[in-house]
Amino acid sequence: MNRFSCIFVILLVLFISMSSIAEENPSQTPFGQAAETQVSAPASTAEEYKFDISEIEKKPYHIAGYVEFRPAIFWLDRDAALYKLRFFNRDEGKTIAEYNGKLQLEGSYEKGIARLFIRANFDLQYSYLGWEHNETKRMIYEGYLSLKPSDSLSFKFGKQTLLWGKGYAFNPVAFVSRPKDPDDPELALEGVITASADYIKSFSGPLKTFSITPVIFPVYEHINDDFGKINRLNFAGKLYFLFYDTDIDVMAMAGKSRTSRAGIDFSKNITTNLEIHGEFAFINNQRSRVIDSQGNISEKKMDAKSYLLGVRYLTASDTTFILEYYRNGTGFSRLEMKDYFTFIDRGYDVFLLNGDESLLRKAASVTEGNYGRPNPMHDYLYLRVTQKEPFNILYFTPAITTIMNLNDRSLSVSPELLYTGITNLELRLKAFGLVGGKRTDFGEKPNDFRVELRVRYYF
């Protein structure tokens, strides 16, 4: 652990030094130091402000990305059901450390109406399980060819992220994307291999914009095979309207890989500092596996309705509130979650008694993507409060986020400090506290508390 602390400190110092050097030499562009074309005329001002025309020269290609180091410490809750499920056969003490590294690279090449784009993520982690990295096939987050014959029409072929919906933390209508992490909703998500088009039409009058986005996505072996049933072709589509200054999307998905679903969302600015948004999704024949306290597994089938209502409000003192209520129609009831946690406790007792792991393995089999998904229950309230540049500290943004499970009154609280004052360097210190009693959503997570530092350098 000491070794990694040293590595971390060295990297941190290196990053800060690099950026400080860049700050001290703001005029040194990749195209050379000479600012031949200076926009400001008089010598005094010209010395102060420089605008080198080479900075805005367009190239047919671009390469960019970031490198990130994110160490984290977890304080374990050794009485929690999910701790028992994960650590039943090992003792890692009261805390565990995790060291995460990430390299995100993106590049594009443009010629005529065509553009090739690729975004790749390389994740490396060192934890109590040793060294791990993301699967090779999951490294490409996006990789597509786009064709834009006109400003009204474009096509995309390949892997792309289609994040539908207006919610900040939750998107029940995001039918063709992977679920967001409500703890970090702005993280890039791995895309889906699709063929899609966008057609846009503008009008004058109450309807200002209309656009249509049809999507085809195959699910075959090695192609989107984690999306649902394989050897199926799926179709989805979205209609967008800007009508009476309100964004409205209507979307649907049909195919045999997942059950059919349809949804609608909206977003509108009420005043210069208040925005409201909402989503509604109807999912036909949704299935989930339910385990009772005795370990009997059954399949639950239902028509699910999920929805979200949210506001974004900015005060005169630059405090932003994002408040969202999320109804997860595909979630589990309080009783179903209690049964699941009770069964894990029972399995753990059996393991302690005679070393039999079978009950815990059975519980694990219904956890992944089911009980173990983020926000697995019905009703959640999300609140994020950010204060822009308090005490006139430029680029400093403290925030606090809370996600409350309204069914069992458990919650997570995450204060954070973000500083972006050094060009291309982003520093974020974030803590996560989980509060909840026995047999509650957040109370049974494997850890009570977590602190992480994220150092990200963009290039």
Add this chain to the structure above:
Amino acid sequence: MKKILICLFALLIAVPAYAIDGTQLLKQIDRNLNPESYEMYRKLINVEPDGRKKEYTLFSVKKGDDKVVALFLAPASDKGRSTLRLGDNMWLYIPNVGKPVRITSLQSVVGGVFNNSDILQLDYAAEYDVEKIEETGNEYFLQLKAKTKTVAYDRLKMWADKSKKLPTKIECLTEAAMLIKTLYLKEIKDFGGGIVRPSVIETDSPLYKGYKSVFIFANIKQRNFKDEVFTLTFMPNIESLRK
């Protein structure tokens, strides 16, 4: 009595003939600042009290009264972000997030003194009515009132050069007449195509004592765009407009 009435009537007709038409003047100022539809590059520099600077480079296009979009070209941490304004609607697109989100005009996507409505500036005449106009020496002094509650600053005080019909200083105030920021328009430059306007706008604010933000303009050109460019669906493609 009849003579007095005739004189008064004549005076009433004569006075508007000599008065300055504030709306017309404001429209003229708008046209002198920018063509109605254009593309331009800007560098935004935030200067902290200790002299430290942070720079952003933006590519902007505008069409008509109510359509404007800005794309961040630098620094690397912000590259690819774009902001769109269509009338009172504003959106921010962050490539990593992958979808445009609505933002409010009073927010700031860059930090510092400039907010979103400064970055996505429309014509003054599109957002403000001229309440009062005075002539002082070589300057016009215009007092402007926002046409709707959705405009970021309720009142503007504008000082404009009489011969060039270009603003030299603008104060942005709240409804309660509280000063939010002052813009100083400097360094008049010939951008070509008949566009002769200030190339630097410096801004300070009593809310950010000691801080300063600066816009430097380059490559302002008249250019026409299709309406479809100014839509939420087009936001990920703004870069394709650059030549």
